Amino acid sequence: METREPREQIEISAVINDHAFNGEVPARMLLSDFIRHEAGLTGTHVGCEQGVCGACTVLLDGEPVRSCLLLAVQADGHIVETVESLAGDERLSAFQQAMKDEHGLQCGFCTPGILMSMAAAERHGYPAQTAEREMLGGHVCRCTGYVGIRAAIRRCWESGPRAERTETR
Amino acid sequence: MKPPRFSYIAPRSVEHALEVLAASEEDAAVLAGGQSLVPLLNMRFARPEVVVDINGIAALDTIDITSQGVTLGATVRLSRVETDPGLRASMPVLPQAASFVAHPQIRNRTTVGGTLCHADAAAELPALAVALGARLHLRSLARGTRTENAEDFFLGTFSTTKAGDELLVAAEFPRHDGYWVGYDEVARRHGDFPFVGLCLALRMADGIVTAARAAAAGAGPRPVRLAALESELTGQRLTSSVAEAAAEAAAAEVDPPTDNHGTAAFRRGILRTLVRRMTTSQAKQEAA
Numbered sequence: 001m002e003t004r005e006p007r008e009q010i011e012i013s014a015v016i017n018d019h020a021f022n023g024e025v026p027a028r029m030l031l032s033d034f035i036r037h038e039a040g041l042t043g044t045h046v047g048c049e050q051g052v053c054g055a056c057t058v059l060l061d062g063e064p065v066r067s068c069l070l071l072a073v074q075a076d077g078h079i080v081e082t083v084e085s086l087a088g089d090e091r092l093s094a095f096q097q098a099m100k101d102e103h104g105l106q107c108g109f110c111t112p113g114i115l116m117s118m119a120a121a122e123r124h125g126y127p128a129q130t131a132e133r134e135m136l137g138g139h140v141c142r143c144t145g146y147v148g149i150r151a152a153i154r155r156c157w158e159s160g161p162r163a164e165r166t167e168t169r
Numbered sequence: 170m171k172p173p174r175f176s177y178i179a180p181r182s183v184e185h186a187l188e189v190l191a192a193s194e195e196d197a198a199v200l201a202g203g204q205s206l207v208p209l210l211n212m213r214f215a216r217p218e219v220v221v222d223i224n225g226i227a228a229l230d231t232i233d234i235t236s237q238g239v240t241l242g243a244t245v246r247l248s249r250v251e252t253d254p255g256l257r258a259s260m261p262v263l264p265q266a267a268s269f270v271a272h273p274q275i276r277n278r279t280t281v282g283g284t285l286c287h288a289d290a291a292a293e294l295p296a297l298a299v300a301l302g303a304r305l306h307l308r309s310l311a312r313g314t315r316t317e318n319a320e321d322f323f324l325g326t327f328s329t330t331k332a333g334d335e336l337l338v339a340a341e342f343p344r345h346d347g348y349w350v351g352y353d354e355v356a357r358r359h360g361d362f363p364f365v366g367l368c369l370a371l372r373m374a375d376g377i378v379t380a381a382r383a384a385a386a387g388a389g390p391r392p393v394r395l396a397a398l399e400s401e402l403t404g405q406r407l408t409s410s411v412a413e414a415a416a417e418a419a420a421a422e423v424d425p426p427t428d429n430h431g432t433a434a435f436r437r438g439i440l441r442t443l444v445r446r447m448t449t450s451q452a453k454q455e456a457a
């Protein structure tokens with residue numbers, strides 16, 4: 001909502017995983033904290049709070065971004081997707097299943113962010129190599145050494161219809 | 170790590186943004202992509218009274234390509250610079266250099282204006298702006314529009330000539346017709362700020378360099394034009410001894426920092442390597 005004067009409390013209206021959120025937020029509230037504490041969606045993890053680790057990655061209008069580097073007010077008028085949106089009807093998404101099958105996670109702290117980046121990579125039709133190198137490059141995992149995650153990407157990309165697509169970044 | 174309290178406003182026009190900046194007397198921070206400002210807020214290194222979010226100003230999100238050059242609006246994101254077909258065709262060094270910046274998740278937010286105004290000495294775009302003679306368009310309520318050459322804009326680490334009431338609205342990169350232009354860098358990991366980056370532009374005729382422009386990132390407190398390197402190359406064939414002399418000239422004219430990741434001598438060595446690498450690859454291309 002546009003106002004003429006700067007304010008500390010701002011009225012926002014945002015959509016998170018198909019739910020509309022309308023209300024007032026403090027200007028200083030991070031989107032990551034809004035998602036966890038106001039929307040109650042604690043699947044989005046908060047690691048470094050300086051954009052380095054990638055654990056808090058969500059989709060903003062379909063593009064992966066760091067939710068710790070966005071203010072909640074910046075979600076006004078936008079659509080946010082979090083890790084809770086991926087599995088439906090008690091079934092894991094194809095990439096979630098591949099991560100499970102390939103042991104792509106141990107402690108699971110970094111996983112929600114990686115899942116969101118890969119969801120975007122799938123939708124854009126990026127080739128496996130772009131997903132594996134460029135997109136995964138934006139995430140820090142201290143457990144796996146990335147071997148299982150990369151295996152999951154390859155398994156998922158090779159088995160799905162996305163293997164046909166060729167768009168490159 | 171949470172931001173301190175501040176007031177927030179998201180103007181829809183440049184004029185409104187300038188009014189807010191003028192009224193807040195140096196206590197305002199401009200929020201573009203937020204990939205540097207928000208960490209500074211989270212760590213409380215920045216404590217502005219007012220945050221002016223310019224993401225909603227449509228007039229700043231434009232790419233204008235003409236026969237004279239390319240003008241990038243302040244809020245154009247680096248993911249767009251990287252993939253824009255027009256830029257890829259008319260000034261490929263911009264997409265190429267953008268792809269070195271952090272990761273796709275960061276480039277989805279990082280803006281042209283943000284990276285220029287944040288003025289990290291090791292950032293890619295400021296070095297390109299200096300090497301290519303970009304002209305930066307700034308506006309304020311009190312003084313209207315002014316245009317500054319990139320070489321004069323950067324004062325030092327995180328420091329530019331932009332006043333507190335000013336907004337960088339666009340960066341104009343002139344075309345260098347007949348030049349080969351390249352950017353390369355060495356970083357600890359892909360996506361990190363480089364130890365050193367080099368933007369080199371060469372105009373060739375019959376195997377001889379007839380003009381050269383160059384600037385380095387990470388080789389001093391601000392992006393530096395490499396005048397000695399340029400004059401060492403101009404009028405020469407790109408032989409290995411010319412490349413060697415140019416590498417030495419470049420290393421001698423910079424004053425890189427020493428930190429936990431590497432010494433000044435190490436960074437000079439990287440600059441030498443980049444000069445050799447880029448001139449050699451250009452010489453091969455000429456021969457082919």
